[in-house]
Amino acid sequence: MLDPNWETVIGLEVHLQLATSSKIFSGSSTSFGGTPNSQTCSVDLAMPGALPVFNELALRYAVMFGLGIGAQINKTSIFDRKNYFYPDLPKGYQISQFHHPVVGRGTFELFFDDQDIYKIGITRAHLEEDAGKSVHGHFDGKSGIDLNRAGTPLLEIVTDPDFRSSEQVIYYLKALHLLVTYLGISDGNMAEGSMRCDVNISLRKKGDCNLGTRTEIKNINSFRFVERAISFEVNRQIDILEDGGKVIQETRLYDSELDETRPMRSKEIANDYRYFPEPDLLPIQISDDYISKIRDSMPELPLAKYRRFIETYDITKDDAEILLASKEIADYYEEVVATCADSKLSSNWVQTEMLAKLNKSNLCVSQSPISARQLGLLLSKIVDKTISGKIAKQVFAEAWSAEEDPLELIEKKELKQVDDFDKIHTIVQEVINKNTDQVKQYLAANDQKRKKLLGFFVGQVMQLSNGRANPKVVNQILNQKLSE
Amino acid sequence: MMEIHSQSIAQLRDGLRRKEFSSEEVTRAFLKRIKSLDHLYNAFITIDEKEALAAAAIADQKIASGRNEVLTGIPIAHKDIFCTQGMKTSCGSKMLANFVPPYNATVISKFNDSGAIILGKTNMDEFAMGGSTETSFYGACFNPWNTKKVPGGSSGGSAAAIAALLAPGATGTDTGGSIRQPSSFCGITGLKPTYGRISRFGMIAFASSLDQGGPMAKTAEDCALLMNVMSGIDPKDSTSANKEKEDFSANLSQKLDGLKIGVTLKDCSANLDRDYQICLERALTQLEKLGAELIEISLPKNSLAVPTYYVIAPAEASSNLSRFDGVRYGYRCDNPENLLDLYTRSRSEGFGDEVKRRILIGTYVLSAGYYDQYYTKAQRIRRLIRNEYLSCLRDVDMIMGPTTAGPAFDIGSKSNDSISMYLEDTYTVGANLAGLPAISIPIGVINECPVGMQLIGRDFDESTLLNVAHQFQVATDWHLQSSVERDYA
Numbered sequence: 001m002l003d004p005n006w007e008t009v010i011g012l013e014v015h016l017q018l019a020t021s022s023k024i025f026s027g028s029s030t031s032f033g034g035t036p037n038s039q040t041c042s043v044d045l046a047m048p049g050a051l052p053v054f055n056e057l058a059l060r061y062a063v064m065f066g067l068g069i070g071a072q073i074n075k076t077s078i079f080d081r082k083n084y085f086y087p088d089l090p091k092g093y094q095i096s097q098f099h100h101p102v103v104g105r106g107t108f109e110l111f112f113d114d115q116d117i118y119k120i121g122i123t124r125a126h127l128e129e130d131a132g133k134s135v136h137g138h139f140d141g142k143s144g145i146d147l148n149r150a151g152t153p154l155l156e157i158v159t160d161p162d163f164r165s166s167e168q169v170i171y172y173l174k175a176l177h178l179l180v181t182y183l184g185i186s187d188g189n190m191a192e193g194s195m196r197c198d199v200n201i202s203l204r205k206k207g208d209c210n211l212g213t214r215t216e217i218k219n220i221n222s223f224r225f226v227e228r229a230i231s232f233e234v235n236r237q238i239d240i241l242e243d244g245g246k247v248i249q250e251t252r253l254y255d256s257e258l259d260e261t262r263p264m265r266s267k268e269i270a271n272d273y274r275y276f277p278e279p280d281l282l283p284i285q286i287s288d289d290y291i292s293k294i295r296d297s298m299p300e301l302p303l304a305k306y307r308r309f310i311e312t313y314d315i316t317k318d319d320a321e322i323l324l325a326s327k328e329i330a331d332y333y334e335e336v337v338a339t340c341a342d343s344k345l346s347s348n349w350v351q352t353e354m355l356a357k358l359n360k361s362n363l364c365v366s367q368s369p370i371s372a373r374q375l376g377l378l379l380s381k382i383v384d385k386t387i388s389g390k391i392a393k394q395v396f397a398e399a400w401s402a403e404e405d406p407l408e409l410i411e412k413k414e415l416k417q418v419d420d421f422d423k424i425h426t427i428v429q430e431v432i433n434k435n436t437d438q439v440k441q442y443l444a445a446n447d448q449k450r451k452k453l454l455g456f457f458v459g460q461v462m463q464l465s466n467g468r469a470n471p472k473v474v475n476q477i478l479n480q481k482l483s484e
Numbered sequence: 485m486m487e488i489h490s491q492s493i494a495q496l497r498d499g500l501r502r503k504e505f506s507s508e509e510v511t512r513a514f515l516k517r518i519k520s521l522d523h524l525y526n527a528f529i530t531i532d533e534k535e536a537l538a539a540a541a542i543a544d545q546k547i548a549s550g551r552n553e554v555l556t557g558i559p560i561a562h563k564d565i566f567c568t569q570g571m572k573t574s575c576g577s578k579m580l581a582n583f584v585p586p587y588n589a590t591v592i593s594k595f596n597d598s599g600a601i602i603l604g605k606t607n608m609d610e611f612a613m614g615g616s617t618e619t620s621f622y623g624a625c626f627n628p629w630n631t632k633k634v635p636g637g638s639s640g641g642s643a644a645a646i647a648a649l650l651a652p653g654a655t656g657t658d659t660g661g662s663i664r665q666p667s668s669f670c671g672i673t674g675l676k677p678t679y680g681r682i683s684r685f686g687m688i689a690f691a692s693s694l695d696q697g698g699p700m701a702k703t704a705e706d707c708a709l710l711m712n713v714m715s716g717i718d719p720k721d722s723t724s725a726n727k728e729k730e731d732f733s734a735n736l737s738q739k740l741d742g743l744k745i746g747v748t749l750k751d752c753s754a755n756l757d758r759d760y761q762i763c764l765e766r767a768l769t770q771l772e773k774l775g776a777e778l779i780e781i782s783l784p785k786n787s788l789a790v791p792t793y794y795v796i797a798p799a800e801a802s803s804n805l806s807r808f809d810g811v812r813y814g815y816r817c818d819n820p821e822n823l824l825d826l827y828t829r830s831r832s833e834g835f836g837d838e839v840k841r842r843i844l845i846g847t848y849v850l851s852a853g854y855y856d857q858y859y860t861k862a863q864r865i866r867r868l869i870r871n872e873y874l875s876c877l878r879d880v881d882m883i884m885g886p887t888t889a890g891p892a893f894d895i896g897s898k899s900n901d902s903i904s905m906y907l908e909d910t911y912t913v914g915a916n917l918a919g920l921p922a923i924s925i926p927i928g929v930i931n932e933c934p935v936g937m938q939l940i941g942r943d944f945d946e947s948t949l950l951n952v953a954h955q956f957q958v959a960t961d962w963h964l965q966s967s968v969e970r971d972y973a
Contacts, residue, residue: 046812047567047585047586047587048567048573048583048688048689048808048813049567049585049589049684049685049689050685051684051720053720053721053722054722083802083803083806083850085827087809087823090811091806091807092803092806092807093803143823145811272851274803274847274852274855275850276799276800276850276855279691279692279723281723282722
């Protein structure tokens with residue numbers, strides 16, 4: 001795939017929408033999908049005389065992110081104005097942080113890689129406001145402007161040029177998604193634009209220490225497109241360099257329909273943003289107390305949870321990875337374990353039954369018809385041998401579709417496992433009486449064939465007992481009877 | 485009885501309480517004067533007679549039932565930079581000639597809550613950029629003392645309205661002297677409060693770190709009354725200061741014994757009009773007579789104030805005025821061909837020359853390659869200027885000096901000479917750069933044109949400034965001199 005002579009160097013800027021219910025500088029709602037311009041006020045519309053007021057929750061979330069990656073939290077950070085004209089930017093400037101971001105240098109630790117831990121340097125993360133949206137093609141040669149999104153808080157997270165492949169980039173994006181959803185600071189929804197990505201790519205000869213000339217690909221909004229945009233751009237740059245040409249430093253757009261990157265029109269790039277400190281807002285001052293209070297209230301982070309799961313639940317790395325795929329799944333799993341006290345059984349069930357069913361019906365964990373406690377109680381019935389694993393699966397399936405409590409279902413349908421020796425004995429006798437031919441064959445057969453036939457008898461017994469007979473007891477009695 | 489239009493706000497308030505006249509009579513009196521005289525001055529951009537009289541009727545009911553607020557029934561004029569809900573707010577520009585705000589500036593809400601009546605919106609330099617009220621889209625405003633002279637600016641309409649007795653008091657805004665200089669030119673009292681004392685929400689921004697609203701009236705006593713209404717922290721303005729509510733009227737009778745006043749006349753004497761210098765010295769003698777101790781001081785860094793100001797203010801303005809793009813409100817050019825054409829023509833046609841000049845300067849000083857040379861350096865000097873003021877104000881309670889270089893200049897005499905117009909701000913911009921409160925009060929009349937002196941105080945010490953100004957006005961009558969006789973001549 002990649003020419004072995006070249007090394008790909010990638011750095012990312014991720015724009016993360018923070019999950020505040022109101023905007024970063026106004027009281028308007030940030031919810032997605034409202035009627036165009038219904039979630040705007042004088043501040044978002046940049047009416048004359050309107051002034052921004054900073055939403056403290058956005059700061060809190062930014063600090064949580066900073067603490068989550070062990071970054072330096074800057075005690076003083078300053079908002080700047082980034083000036084450029086565009087219809088979806090009503091003020092003619094974006095309020096951002098240029099010289100003094102709230103989050104300084106940090107390290108992002110990935111654990112999804114084959115290697116145990118892979119570290120990505122985080123250059124900085126700063127707060128800014130989102131722009132609105134231009135809507136083309138609906139207004140007879142004109143463009144519409146929807147300012148509902150204008151002023152939604154963003155955390156722009158900038159990495160060092162630490163990625164060497166698109167796979168690493170995707171790992172990082174998934175891990176970032178996981179971290180921010182664990183922290184509850186963003187829904188990380190790429191399709192709704194909660195996580196958007198600018199990719200900086202350059203190539204250099206293997207072994208070269210200097211960075212090559214980079215291009216920036218703007219605004220990619222899905223994992224798949226990130227991968228394809230990188231792949232296209234890398235090949236484009238290789239072609240240029242192999243022909244002895246030079247890569248031009250420029251901003252490019254990824255066109256997902258044509259699957260190519262192309263330079264943005266010069267009009268789309270304002271190259272001098274004339275940053276200066278935003279005089280309408282005071283510098284943000286953060287006290288040690290503020291930081292330590294947030295630190296104390298931080299939830300357990302994915303990496304710590306990963307290590308704990310492997311250690312305390314005795315499950316494999318692969319299992320842990322699946323169970324940590326979202327905080328909801330991890331929480332669900334932990335409640336199941338707490339209820340039934342069998343971590344491996346819980347792990348298998350959550351993965352093979354729960355997640356499979358959820359995926360199939362396109363539901364998320366919180367929408368599961370069977371709660372973690374209900375599943376835990378069901379599994380505890382396997383653990384204490386009230387029911388077999390097979391019955392449990394039937395119960396689970398039935399409870400799922402009927403949206404009933406599995407335990408109630410067991411009671412109602414009398415599905416409890418039958419351990420009673422006499423009862424099973426009677427059924428075994430019945431099966432033997434009905435199948436004299438097979439008994440004869442059994443008695444005449446060698447060991448290998450006997451095993452097969454034994455399976456037949458067990459099946460018959462289970463069928464007659466509606467699957468409730470304890471298989472261990474059935475085997476025991478059958479062996480005994482058939483050797484008589 | 486004194487005629488209604490000649491009375492101060494305090495006198496009108498007392499008369500209304502004693503039911504000597506009704507709010508409707510007061511409001512009608514001023515409306516009538518505006519109607520018959522404002523063609524001479526062009527002090528007002530918008531008058532809504534019906535609305536004003538309806539508000540007066542409500543005020544009269546309140547007064548009848550004893551539910552008076554601070555300013556119940558008193559008509560106040562507002563600079564057309566303050567957004568008034570449902571009433572055109574043009575900022576003196578073609579760009580906003582069709583703009584009717586759906587909200588009130590916090591200052592307007594506070595006046596409404598205090599029972600005041602909106603008499604009208606006053607003329608001003610376009611977007612408050614100017615010192616003569618000649619750059620208004622609605623035409624120049626004229627000085628009531630001599631209509632060949634400018635009233636000063638940018639709050640020239642407010643100053644002229646008060647001087648011509650078309651309004652008992654008004655709001656103004658002061659970014660580099662826009663309250664104090666017209667107050668001086670029109671013989672009235674005007675206070676620029678400490679930065680952060682008065683909310684800027686709904687006050688159309690010129691230079692956000694310098695803009696400050698403030699009161700303009702005949703007397704310091706009235707300014708104190710207006711300050712009581714206007715000031716206070718506002719959750720909608722992050723730069724408004726969290727200070728305890730003060731009663732500025734309660735502190736006007738302090739004797740000046742022991743008060744230390746720093747005097748800067750030596751710094752400026754070379755540039756001052758000779759007659760004006762005499763007025764300033766006479767005012768000093770008066771202050772000394774009242775008990776103040778005069779201490780000569782020097783503010784050498786103030787010579788850098790004008791160039792510093794003309795970097796910072798245009799820089800902020802260039803950004804603040806970007807929102808006027810023809811997209812959402814305000815002026816839009818006819819038949820734009822595309823986006824760039826919409827921007828270019830809407831702004832080219834909507835803004836006047838002075839506004840364009842400042843946008844150009846501001847864009848230039850913020851540009852890559854020039855930023856450090858201009859903007860960063862200006863910010864550094866701004867800090868030095870403030871430090872110099874603060875260090876002086878450790879030794880003295882306030883600083884006295886000229887408000888302007890002399891009395892009002894002729895209409896048109898400086899409108900083609902930007903530098904000389906900018907130098908008009910020499911004595912006033914320092915207080916804006918330092919964020920300090922400063923007041924201008926009348927101290928004399930030269931060739932039938934008034935002049936004022938400026939007092940600059942400590943951070944949030946408007947109270948002392950108002951007290952000294954009031955004591956001065958108790959002892960003198962310059963603030964009572966008026967241009968009105970000419971109205972009937």
